[in-house]
Amino acid sequence: MIEPKQQTGETQNQSMSRYLAPLVRDIPPSGIRKFFDLASGRKDIISLGVGEPDFSTPWHVREACVYSLERGNTKYTPNSGLPELREAIAEYLYESFQTPYEPADEVLVTVGGSEAIDLALRALVTPGDEILIPEPCYVSYNPITAIGGGVPVGIETFAKDQFKLTAESLKNAITPRSKILILCYPSNPTGGIMTYEDWLPIAKVVEEHDLIVISDEIYAELTYDRKHVSFxxxxxxxxxxxxxxxFSKAFAMTGWRMGYACGHRDIISAMTKIHQYTVMCAPSMGQVAALEALRNGMEEKDRMVESYNQRRRLVVQGFREIGLQCHEPQGAFYAFPSIQATGLSSAEFAERCLFEAKVAVVPGQVFGIGGEGFVRCSYAYSVSQLLEAIDRIGKFMKNL
Structure with missing residues (x-):
């Protein structure tokens, strides 16, 4: 028997990479995960890098899932999701944000909000379409736009404007190929929000230029000084x-991967076709848990939001006291302090902060244009961890 010729791992990787789609091969890995992975497993490092609640999913939500499993409810659900869950989502959105949707054909339950955004882009994008994205923004928008054949076009927002999108900057970015505007308010990574008055001129531009909007409102419940306004x-x-x-952020259900999309029935129908050919349906047990969260989880949600609000004030004050300018975030659970006074780039600051102060933060540059000179710090961590992290960063600043 002839032994197959052995190859080193490096040679194998080189020989197989040529089969990869160039677009996918050339997309860099997430800048958030890089710093999370560096900090992972090290007990001496405090990580403020990942936007994940430090609360466990409320017990009654977990119990509903366990009870459902014990009864053997492990089958497929309809592609769009359990009818009762879609009804609960529609009712919740109408009561909370005055956005009416028909559960039967205008609500789609997805595997997290990320799948919903991907489905919307794949359903709407024709290769070459330009997708307008206010930045700094969530790190996934640009890569999934490119994978879907679209051309991401960043629109810079500024700390002096509280990172709000302005009608003027939106108009200046529009070309004949512009088709979709992706919004994320409250914002990841800046914590910026948009009010009703802020939205009106944006809506006028959207209508004048016949744009479609994908509005990522995963942090809608996490607004502090005023109520969230859905676009x-x-x-x-x-x-x-x-x-x-x-359900990831407001109900502390990140690992459950439960999301949804709502919109005009023609768009939701197209998204559902892609959804049914790729994942069939969201996990049935997760849908049961999500339904319980909507029916009986509002008190826990409100308590978690109030805790984030307290931490928000603590973190902003703490950064200012150690010499880092920080606009006050009005939503989500991120602070976005400026590190320009240090003379370091955001990547240099984050790396030195990790190895010298033992605190993991995310460099602002990974969030697109306008992010350089800032770092993102999640305050979805315990007060004791936040206080220790700020103290360490303060000492690090003094040693620069």
Whole structure:
């Protein structure tokens, strides 16, 4: 018997990489995960890098899932999701944000909000379409736009404007190929929000240029000094908006991967076709848990939001006291302090902070244009961890 010729791992990797789609091969890995992986497993490092609640999913939500499993409810659900869950989502959105949707054909349950955004882009994008993305923004928008054949076009937002999107900057970015505007307010990574008055001129530009909007509102419940305003609730915007949200942040259900998309039935129908050919349906046990969260989880949600609000104030004050300018985030659970006074780039600051202060933060540059000179720090951690992290960063600053 002839032994097959052995190859080294490096040679094998080189020989197989030529089969990869160039677009996918050349996409860099997530800048967030890089610093998370560096900190992972090291007990001496405090990580403020990942946007994940430090709360466990409420017990009654977990119990509903366990009870469902004990009864043997492990089958497929309808592609769009359990009818009762879609009804609960529609009712919740209408009561909370005045956005009416028909559960039967305008609500789709997805595997996290990320799948919903991907489905919307794949359903809407024709190769070469330009996708307008206010930045700094969540790190996934640009890669999934490119994978879907679209051309991401960043629109810079600024700390002096509290990182709000302005009608003028939106108009300046529009070309004949512009088709979709992706919004994320409250913002990851800046914590910026948009008010009803902020949305009105944006809506006017959207209508004038016949844009479709994908509105990622996963942090809708995490607003502090005023109530969240959904872009879909602005007059004339409902049918041209795909509202995306989920259960990860507000209900501490990140690992459950439960999200949803709502919009005009023609768009939701197209998204559902892709969904049914790729994942069939969201996990049935997760849908049961999500339904329980909507029916009986509002008190726990409110308690978690109040805790984030307290931590928000603590973190912003702490950064200012150690010499880092920090605008006050009005939503989500991120602070986005400026590190420009240090003379370091955001990547240099994050790396030195990790190895010298033993605190993991995310360099702002990974969030696109306008992110350089800032770092993202999640305050979805315990007060004791936050206080220790700020103390360590303060000592690190003094040693620079």
């Amino acid at each position: 879909a609730s602005i007059p004339g915007m409902r049918d041209r908006t795909v509202l995306v949200s989920g």
